[in-house]
Amino acid sequence: MIKRWPSPGKLNLFLYITGQREDGYHTLQTLFQFIDYGDALTFNVDQKHRITLIDNIDNVACEENLIYRAAQQLKARAIDDHRGDENIGVTIGLDKKLPMGGGLGGGSSNAATTLIALNQLWKLNYSREQLAEIGLKLGADVPIFIHGHAALAEGIGEVLTPVTPAEKWYLIAHPGVSIPTPVIFQDPELPRHTPRRSVAQLMHSSWSNDCEGIARKRFRKVDELLNWLLEYAPSRLTGTGACVFAEFDSEAAARQVLNLTPSWMTCFVAKGANVSQLHRQLSE
Numbered sequence: 001m002i003k004r005w006p007s008p009g010k011l012n013l014f015l016y017i018t019g020q021r022e023d024g025y026h027t028l029q030t031l032f033q034f035i036d037y038g039d040a041l042t043f044n045v046d047q048k049h050r051i052t053l054i055d056n057i058d059n060v061a062c063e064e065n066l067i068y069r070a071a072q073q074l075k076a077r078a079i080d081d082h083r084g085d086e087n088i089g090v091t092i093g094l095d096k097k098l099p100m101g102g103g104l105g106g107g108s109s110n111a112a113t114t115l116i117a118l119n120q121l122w123k124l125n126y127s128r129e130q131l132a133e134i135g136l137k138l139g140a141d142v143p144i145f146i147h148g149h150a151a152l153a154e155g156i157g158e159v160l161t162p163v164t165p166a167e168k169w170y171l172i173a174h175p176g177v178s179i180p181t182p183v184i185f186q187d188p189e190l191p192r193h194t195p196r197r198s199v200a201q202l203m204h205s206s207w208s209n210d211c212e213g214i215a216r217k218r219f220r221k222v223d224e225l226l227n228w229l230l231e232y233a234p235s236r237l238t239g240t241g242a243c244v245f246a247e248f249d250s251e252a253a254a255r256q257v258l259n260l261t262p263s264w265m266t267c268f269v270a271k272g273a274n275v276s277q278l279h280r281q282l283s284e
């Protein structure tokens, strides 16, 4: 029985924007890999009707928290489908480690962990596909955390092809600014027409992130971080930022550079994982 449910972060090892849909959303080709670093959630289920979040996060109203919203949506769906009743309730605790708005997917991961845990604890018996479908309404990155395997994501993130990139060690740095996703996607200078490539072509090319130029231009700290890291290792932006990561073949190499980082850099070392920590624990 899991007591602390892992909610790991992710990296976008590459991110290409291949077009824009009529509703304004951008179509992507992006490679998701999990990291062995993240938040943890606890769930105490009861029959007291309420969903309560005891450790809320600063500047996010409880009803806006993706954990609360995931629990609410799952309960509403369960009531509609006659798999659960009005009385099902839960008290949720959150140990937050992932920086918010950092491109590490913390909110989406928290939502996915909530859906998977409550599906089990409320005995609802939804399939992973059904949970991913509920999750997609909460955020484009929720399905990848529900499926729990590194994948190439296409469409707006919902078309997933499992892949197994090398599990490198990463030095992940946060510039101390949060970049809201729309700020990048609304920029008129964002490259939006990178040609679509096959999985094989993508996996054998060198990798980059189409959002990086805009993030560097608009956020001086992102630019400074990347300039610093690039002296030591291949380094890129994850998602729409704000975090950046440098990749290494060993933990020792990553830690050696960590020891050199100046005090203005907030960093941690994490290993890439093709199966998320949550799914590894679920299959134990």
Ligand SMILES: C[C@@](CO)(OP(=O)(O)O)[C@H](O)COP(=O)(O)OP(=O)(O)OC[C@H]1O[C@@H](n2ccc(N)nc2=O)[C@H](O)[C@@H]1O
Pocket (backbone or CB within 6 Å): 012, 024, 025, 026, 027, 028, 030, 102, 103, 104, 105, 138, 139, 140, 141, 156, 157, 181, 182, 185, 238, 239, 240, 241
């Ligand atoms: C691009 C990624 C890659 O991981 O960036 P990060 O959020 O991780 O940095 C994600 O898929 C982001 O997904 P998510 O974080 O759920 O995006 P949302 O909050 O739903 O989107 C905020 C806004 O960004 C724009 N948006 C988002 C995703 C997308 N593929 N095209 C867009 O144009 C839309 O205007 C949307 O209203």
Ligand SMILES: Nc1ncnc2c1ncn2[C@@H]1O[C@H](COP(=O)(O)OP(=O)(O)O)[C@@H](O)[C@H]1O
Pocket (backbone or CB within 6 Å): 057, 060, 064, 065, 066, 067, 098, 099, 100, 101, 102, 103, 104, 105, 106, 107, 108, 110, 111, 178, 181, 239, 241, 242
């Ligand atoms: N449980 C949660 N954890 C993190 N962020 C959350 C959560 N619930 C709502 N949010 C909101 O979602 C935004 C994006 O968060 P996050 O997923 O951490 O970043 P990103 O999408 O850049 O990876 C936050 O800035 C916050 O306003």
